[in-house]
Amino acid sequence: MRQYLRHPSDIPIVYRLGDLVADRNDYLRNIGHGGLCFRSNSAVPIGANIHIEIPIVQPEFKADGIVAWCRTQGNEHEVGVRFNGVEAEYSVRMVEQLCQIEHYIRHIRETEGRELTSEEAAVEWIEKYAAGFPG
Numbered sequence: 001m002r003q004y005l006r007h008p009s010d011i012p013i014v015y016r017l018g019d020l021v022a023d024r025n026d027y028l029r030n031i032g033h034g035g036l037c038f039r040s041n042s043a044v045p046i047g048a049n050i051h052i053e054i055p056i057v058q059p060e061f062k063a064d065g066i067v068a069w070c071r072t073q074g075n076e077h078e079v080g081v082r083f084n085g086v087e088a089e090y091s092v093r094m095v096e097q098l099c100q101i102e103h104y105i106r107h108i109r110e111t112e113g114r115e116l117t118s119e120e121a122a123v124e125w126i127e128k129y130a131a132g133f134p135g
Contacts, residue, residue: 037078039078067081101121
């Protein structure tokens, strides 16, 4: 079983290392039990305390963690974050689904030209995909 669920790479992520706020050009790559992975234009020091926000999901996901690893991939860096606490782990499950629903909204807009509200998209996504959702 995968430790991380692969997500569409169009989900923006914001992070803070102390007073440093990264730009919104960084994107979620994977999210799973106890942590996540994102792509960054900058290397992030292993062991650094990090605050993560995913602004497109409502309520906005916010969690604190520690940078577990950072790997260079061409001109980008993949950054692995381990979350602190049980509450953050519970929130991860909700964010997994919300990110999938947000991507579904974009996909339907691009492929079918339909504009869905979050509620409409959630109902459709649950009917089509929830049974196969890991976990």
